[in-house]
Amino acid sequence: MKRFIGFIKKEFYHIFRDRRSLFILFGMPVAQILLFGFAITNEINNVDIAILDHSKDATTKEIINKIAASKYFSINQFIEKESDIEVVFKKGKVKAVLNFEKDFSKNLIKENHANIQVITDATDPNTANTISNYVNAILQNYLKEQNKSLTAAYQIVPKTRMVYNPELKSVYMFVPGVMTIILMLVSAMMTSISITREKELGTMEILLVSPLKPIQVIIGKVFPYIFLSIINAIVIIVLSIFIFKMPVQGSLFLLGMESVLFIITALALGILISTISATQQTAMMISLMGLMLPVILLSGFIFPITSMPLPLQVISHIIPAKWFIIIIKAIMLKGVGLQYIWKETLILLGMAVFFIALSVKKYKIRLE
Amino acid sequence: MNNNKVIHVEGLTKMFGDFAAVDAITFDVKKGEIFGFLGANGAGKTTAMKMLIGISSPTSGKASVAGFDVITQAEDIKKNIGYMSQKFALYDDLTVKENITFFGGIYGLSRKHIKEKSAVLIEELGLENVANKLVGSLPLGWKQKLSFSVSLLHDPKIVFLDEPTGGVDPITRRQFWEMIYKAANQGTTVFVTTHYMDEAEYCDRVSIMVNGKIEALDTPKRLKEQFKAADMNDVFLKLARG
Numbered sequence: 128m129k130r131f132i133g134f135i136k137k138e139f140y141h142i143f144r145d146r147r148s149l150f151i152l153f154g155m156p157v158a159q160i161l162l163f164g165f166a167i168t169n170e171i172n173n174v175d176i177a178i179l180d181h182s183k184d185a186t187t188k189e190i191i192n193k194i195a196a197s198k199y200f201s202i203n204q205f206i207e208k209e210s211d212i213e214v215v216f217k218k219g220k221v222k223a224v225l226n227f228e229k230d231f232s233k234n235l236i237k238e239n240h241a242n243i244q245v246i247t248d249a250t251d252p253n254t255a256n257t258i259s260n261y262v263n264a265i266l267q268n269y270l271k272e273q274n275k276s277l278t279a280a281y282q283i284v285p286k287t288r289m290v291y292n293p294e295l296k297s298v299y300m301f302v303p304g305v306m307t308i309i310l311m312l313v314s315a316m317m318t319s320i321s322i323t324r325e326k327e328l329g330t331m332e333i334l335l336v337s338p339l340k341p342i343q344v345i346i347g348k349v350f351p352y353i354f355l356s357i358i359n360a361i362v363i364i365v366l367s368i369f370i371f372k373m374p375v376q377g378s379l380f381l382l383g384m385e386s387v388l389f390i391i392t393a394l395a396l397g398i399l400i401s402t403i404s405a406t407q408q409t410a411m412m413i414s415l416m417g418l419m420l421p422v423i424l425l426s427g428f429i430f431p432i433t434s435m436p437l438p439l440q441v442i443s444h445i446i447p448a449k450w451f452i453i454i455i456k457a458i459m460l461k462g463v464g465l466q467y468i469w470k471e472t473l474i475l476l477g478m479a480v481f482f483i484a485l486s487v488k489k490y491k492i493r494l495e
Numbered sequence: 496m497n498n499n500k501v502i503h504v505e506g507l508t509k510m511f512g513d514f515a516a517v518d519a520i521t522f523d524v525k526k527g528e529i530f531g532f533l534g535a536n537g538a539g540k541t542t543a544m545k546m547l548i549g550i551s552s553p554t555s556g557k558a559s560v561a562g563f564d565v566i567t568q569a570e571d572i573k574k575n576i577g578y579m580s581q582k583f584a585l586y587d588d589l590t591v592k593e594n595i596t597f598f599g600g601i602y603g604l605s606r607k608h609i610k611e612k613s614a615v616l617i618e619e620l621g622l623e624n625v626a627n628k629l630v631g632s633l634p635l636g637w638k639q640k641l642s643f644s645v646s647l648l649h650d651p652k653i654v655f656l657d658e659p660t661g662g663v664d665p666i667t668r669r670q671f672w673e674m675i676y677k678a679a680n681q682g683t684t685v686f687v688t689t690h691y692m693d694e695a696e697y698c699d700r701v702s703i704m705v706n707g708k709i710e711a712l713d714t715p716k717r718l719k720e721q722f723k724a725a726d727m728n729d730v731f732l733k734l735a736r737g
Contacts, residue, residue, distance in 0.1 A: 129600065129603070130600055130601050130603060133596065133597055133600030133601065134597075134600070134601065136597075137586070137589065137593070137597045140586075140588065140589055140593060141586070141588055141589075144588045144629075145588065328582065328584065328586075328587075329580050329581070329582030329583070329584040330585075330586060332550065332578075332580050332582075332584065333578060333580060333584045333598075334601070335550050336548050336549070336573060336576070337573060337598075337601045338573045338574045338601070338602060338603065339601050340570075
């Protein structure tokens with residue numbers, strides 16, 4: 128035990144004396160969570176639009192005012208002719224143009240029918256989609272107000288309710304993802320680098336010739352990272368609660384336990400990587416390519432798994448991050464207990480056991 | 496088992512596929528001896544040594560170190576030996592004192608014991624002024640001497656040195672050999688690989704490995720007579736050329 132404590136002390140010296148790893152450990156989580164929280168968002172706010180109004184009557188004015196009053200759009204300019212549409216788009220600032228047909232009011236009253244063309248800049252398809260949806264919503268809203276007096280014979284009124292994230296805040300979606308990335312990064316990449324570093328320096332050989340057992344060396348190397356990863360998880364959760372007002376509906380204890388499970392899985396992966404790479408650089412490349420990319424692309428963090436092609440959906444099943452994201456989303460947003468996520472937890476546990484067994488076996492083979 | 500023989504090797508072999516890196520070597524090392532393990536690069540010295548220190552298992556043959564079998568009792572061997580590898584292997588980002596404390600710790604020395612030892616060691620090496628400096632800032636010669644002292648920290652019966660003087664200046668090499676003599680005088684057996692032939696003259700006995708086999712083994716004096724050579728360099732060249 129005394130040997131073990133000495134070993135861990137040494138690991139902390141390594142970590143705290145290396146500015147690079149300190150930055151990755153503590154700078155990265157904060158930077159990422161703030162970046163994802165503030166800068167990267169699916170919501171639209173104050174999108175610049177242009178108006179081409181061919182009729183300039185009472186109705187169009189009312190609609191334009193309604194749009195201008197919403198926080199989603201701000202009217203950048205009024206244009207006069209069709210050919211200007213292309214010009215404003217090419218300048219790049221305006222993301223959408225509303226084109227009201229001639230005699231808008233008259234048509235509406237006489238024929239119960241009037242046209243607005245909504246042209247959006249689809250170089251960014253997601254934003255374009257969102258913009259056209261929002262414009263539609265505002266128009267529907269306007270119509271409903273106008274038609275209050277009239278009662279149609281039949282009417283289907285969908286009343287949608289978004290549950291668990293009623294304001295559709297994208298930060299709710301990013302926090303679990305970022306937490307997963309950070310824990311993966313710290314646990315897997317940092318441990319694989321720190322183990323290969325000893326191999327590169329030749330100190331691993333000295334440790335193996337010492338009475339320390341290989342398993343003690345491994346545990347000694349990963350223990351500090353378990354500790355630091357837990358601190359990181361706490362920092363991320365605290366930041367998201369206090370800065371982004373993210374709710375944690377479920378039990379904090381369960382969230383903590385699941386995080387520890389995921390951290391252990393990631394650490395086992397880190398050990399595995401260190402057994403197959405001879406240098407720190409190789410370890411880093413394998414961690415980035417083999418772990419980070421799948422976590423970002425295939426875990427359902429950014430791109431929904433259900434809309435992926437089947438082969439990718441199958442691959443996504445073997446990515447531990449996918450299950451962890453499902454688990455923490457369920458705990459944080461839905462507030463469920465273990466009875467709803469035991470399946471995912473079991474899968475993650477199985478993966479952890481598998482990777483630990485594999486890395487222990489690999490490590491032994493390396494020692495011959 | 497003769498008590499006087501601290502290392503006993505019989506037909507020790509290591510195969511990598513069809514290639515015999517170490518080909519049925521047999522030799523003994525006596526207690527308190529400085530045993531030179533010579534050979535060109537790639538002759539199999541390091542592989543042989545790795546089997547003796549228990550981090551590589553032999554394909555066939557047997558060997559015992561400090562009375563323990565290398566195959567079945569590797570853990571017991573580890574407690575009784577010190578090892579200094581080819582690569583300089585202390586932690587650059589730890590101070591001199593921290594390195595000593597760490598390595599003392601993994602060999603299970605008590606805190607008090609480590610404190611006493613490190614005070615003596617730092618004084619002997621003249622490192623008082625840099626005891627709290629990072630090892631990375633020390634010149635290579637100092638690091639090598641420190642590394643050797645650290646490998647002796649737990650008073651091992653045998654210390655294995657793998658080309659310990661690679662890349663250091665002649666004066667430091669000289670001082671290094673003085674340290675080796677001192678350790679040998681205190682009863683530690685020294686097993687040292689080198690390819691500096693002048694260093695071979697300092698050893699009590701030397702073995703010369705060529706292509707995985709031990710081709711000669713005796714005191715430097717008798718080897719020179721046997722091969723009618725002026726110095727060990729000559730002996731080595733005659734052997735290596737066949």
